[in-house]
Amino acid sequence: MSKCRSCGAPIIWITTKAGKAMPCDAEPIFFNLADLDDKDAKFLIKDDGEVAKGIVNPAGDLVGHTSHFATCPQADKWRRK
Ligand SMILES: [Zn+2]
Secondary structure (H helix, E strand, O other), X not given: OEEOOOOOOEEEEEEOOOOOEEEEEOOOXXXXXXXXXXXXXXXXXXXXXXXXXXXXXXXXXXXXXXXXXXXXXXXXXXXXX
């Protein structure tokens, strides 16, 4: 497991289907697939690199990770690089 260089949070790197390594929060999130127009949905990256739009649900049948870009308090610094 790695740590975010900006905020120190535990992160994992997942390679997406597009071939890009993406920093994600290490904590797994359980979710269900959302409809495309669902406003409460958020993007989650599954362990196999597939990006899904889901509704967080502790009893959900899928598991993924939140992009750390979305949760890092220092994300502005990251983006500038
Ligand atoms: Zn961070």
